[in-house]
Amino acid sequence: MYNNRNKNYKIPLVIGVTGHRDILKEDYFKLEKQIEIIFKSLQEKYPNTPLILLSPLADGADRLVANVAVKKFKDYIDIKVVLPFDEETYKNTFGVEGISTKEESISEYEFLKSKIVNNKNDFIKLDFDKNYYNNFDDEKEKKAIRNKQYFMVGEYISIHSHILVALENPKSVGKVGGTSEVVRIKLSGEYQYFGKQNDVSYPEKGLVYQINTPRLSDHDTISLKNKKKYKIYKLFPDTNKLHEWNNEELDKYNFKDFKEHLFSKPCLTISEKEKYNSYRQQHLQINCLNKMIESNVDRIEKKVKEDIESLNKFGIKDLNVFKLVLIRRAVSTISSQNQEKMKTIENVLLFLIVLTTTIVLTKSIFSDVIKNFLSIFYPLVIVLFYIALTYFKKYKNIYEDTRAISEGLRVQIAWNIAKINQSVAMNYLSRQKDELNWIRSSLRALNIFSLNDSIRDLEKVNNYWIEEQIMYFTKSINKYSKIYSKSVDTTNMLFVTFVSLYF
Numbered sequence: 059m060y061n062n063r064n065k066n067y068k069i070p071l072v073i074g075v076t077g078h079r080d081i082l083k084e085d086y087f088k089l090e091k092q093i094e095i096i097f098k099s100l101q102e103k104y105p106n107t108p109l110i111l112l113s114p115l116a117d118g119a120d121r122l123v124a125n126v127a128v129k130k131f132k133d134y135i136d137i138k139v140v141l142p143f144d145e146e147t148y149k150n151t152f153g154v155e156g157i158s159t160k161e162e163s164i165s166e167y168e169f170l171k172s173k174i175v176n177n178k179n180d181f182i183k184l185d186f187d188k189n190y191y192n193n194f195d196d197e198k199e200k201k202a203i204r205n206k207q208y209f210m211v212g213e214y215i216s217i218h219s220h221i222l223v224a225l226e227n228p229k230s231v232g233k234v235g236g237t238s239e240v241v242r243i244k245l246s247g248e249y250q251y252f253g254k255q256n257d258v259s260y261p262e263k264g265l266v267y268q269i270n271t272p273r274l275s276d277h278d279t280i281s282l283k284n285k286k287k288y289k290i291y292k293l294f295p296d297t298n299k300l301h302e303w304n305n306e307e308l309d310k311y312n313f314k315d316f317k318e319h320l321f322s323k324p325c326l327t328i329s330e331k332e333k334y335n336s337y338r339q340q341h342l343q344i345n346c347l348n349k350m351i352e353s354n355v356d357r358i359e360k361k362v363k364e365d366i367e368s369l370n371k372f373g374i375k376d377l378n379v380f381k382l383v384l385i386r387r388a389v390s391t392i393s394s395q396n397q398e399k400m401k402t403i404e405n406v407l408l409f410l411i412v413l414t415t416t417i418v419l420t421k422s423i424f425s426d427v428i429k430n431f432l433s434i435f436y437p438l439v440i441v442l443f444y445i446a447l448t449y450f451k452k453y454k455n456i457y458e459d460t461r462a463i464s465e466g467l468r469v470q471i472a473w474n475i476a477k478i479n480q481s482v483a484m485n486y487l488s489r490q491k492d493e494l495n496w497i498r499s500s501l502r503a504l505n506i507f508s509l510n511d512s513i514r515d516l517e518k519v520n521n522y523w524i525e526e527q528i529m530y531f532t533k534s535i536n537k538y539s540k541i542y543s544k545s546v547d548t549t550n551m552l553f554v555t556f557v558s559l560y561f
Contacts, residue, residue, distance in 0.1 A: 064355045066381065067388035068348040069463075070110045070136070071100065071341055072503040074219030076212055076240040077119020077226060080154045080274035086122060088288045089225060092269050093126045096223060096290065101134060104341055106348040109135040112182075112215045112506065114142060117154050117163055119225035119237075119271070121170055128173045137174040138506055140182045140214055142207035147188060151204065156274055179377050182506060184210055210251050212240035217249055218481075218506050220341060220499060222264060225271040241266055245295045263295035340496035347460065350395075351388045358391045379474050382504060386467035393460035399453040406446050414439055459497060466501045474505075481505035 081089070100109060111127050113120045127135040141148060152167060153160035174180065186207060194200050216222055222244045226237045243249055247263040268291045351358065365383045369375070414436075470482040483502035 064352060065108045066384050067351050067355065067358060068106070068108055069344050069385060069389075069500050070108045070503060071104060071221070071344060072110045072112060072219045072506065073100075073135075074112045074215035074222045074244075075120055075123045076215065076222065076224050076237050077123070078237055078271060078273040079116055079118035080157060081118040081122065081225065082272060082274055083157065085272055085288075089122060089269060089271060090126050092288055092290055093123050093223070094130055096267055097126065097131050097135065100221075101131070103338075104345040104348075106352055107341075107345045110503070110506065111135050111137045112140055112219055113137060114140050114211050114215075115167055115170060117152060117158065121166065122225070123223060124170055124174065128170070136180075138180055138182055139171070139175065140184065140211055142184055142204075142211040143186045143191075144183075144188050147186070147191065154274070182214070184214060208236075209239070212236075213243060213249050213251050216240055216244040216264070218502055219244075220264065220503060222266045224266055224268045226268055227271055227273055228268065241268065241293065245293060247295070265295075266293040267291070268293050340499055343459070343496040344500060347389070347392065350392045350456075354391060354395065355388075357395075358388045361391060362387050374475060376475070379471055382467055382471050382474060385504065386464055386471065389460050389467065390464040393457055393464055396453040396457040396460070400450060400457060403446050403450040403453065407443065407450070410439055410443050410446070462497050463500055466497070467504065470501065470505060 097109070109131070111124065113124050115121055115124060124137055127137055143151075149164050149167070150160075152163035154163070158166070184207065191200060191203050194203070222241065224237055224241045226241060228238070244264050244266055270286055270289045270291070272287055362384060365387055366380075369380065369383065466482045473480065473482065481502045483498040483500075483505070
């Protein structure tokens, strides 16, 4: 089960929700059970990783999923409310004919909001010009603006989520900004407002859990004919096939999986025999990193004080920025730790090379008994050398991945201080598409902490960024100077040992 300790230092998995507003009340119980199954499955597969649920809290599906999170997974799931309009305008759109009145819907929204919203950071407000909207008297014009905002909300949730949960009747007629449209853009990567697919930068496609959900407007025609109501399907990008999800399915391990776990990137305990695993690997990588953070939290907390002092010095008190700083410190600590391990193994490899060379050069002076012993020694050295190289590769992979996230977060923090809401992931490492998907998706997920407040004092932002750069490069120079000095000392020691043995 999920360990809630030190959640502030971890990279979350972000779950987006989309679905129909006109869900029948008699369907709620069975749909809630299916949502609970999905959340429990994620909790079991990624026990070190917190979840964030992105929901607009509109009527129907949005609130249904949020209710499950509040009632059953309060300590595991944080909820961020994505608003397409200001709250006043938004509330005027509430209520579904035949299900609830506007007043009933507003009351339900306010009650649910009181359970999940602790401060303004729990709201994500998309750009909306209220005055421009109110200038129109024609309801047709206003509806067109609302549809655009709904479409933007769907895109925002799709692009910032690792997994999209869609309560959808796939046979319903698609509407602009509707559920089927949000599912389509998640599977296709064809975004209109938050980044278009091109050769340089594009949002990754993603996995969708579709729950076959009846809706009031289709109930008498399509939904009753559908014998698989409430079933959960996995939808993969670039395919039209539905994969019915058996939540009790187990991952099967064999020797090939064991080798992949031991000799490839860390924490990948599952092979790519199924297409699903290529998406799940991103989530495993995040969970793996969170596990390392959990085991090093004491070391991380010692260094966090410097970050807090730096933020206080420039009067920066934004909780969103603070959250990113904590995560960056945790990730950079893991990066430094694995860099230290790399250097240790480098010294071990160097020692083995010098030792082997020394024995080869001095072999002629030994007796036959010792020579026979040394002939057995060589295979052992080769095995040790191979194991050392394997672990060096592992530590190097972790170091490079975490350093990439740390560098991306360093820029994202500066952007967020300046209230630039664009995600670094849209512009960072975009040329390396496949192998760095999980890094970009992590950075994009973390950008949900950004808000649309007024721009700060740019001089203060610039001063903070300049000092951060100076501090960063000063530390880097000092670190590499120590590493170089240590490597030189080790090399000199081994050289002296070799010379003394030879002569």
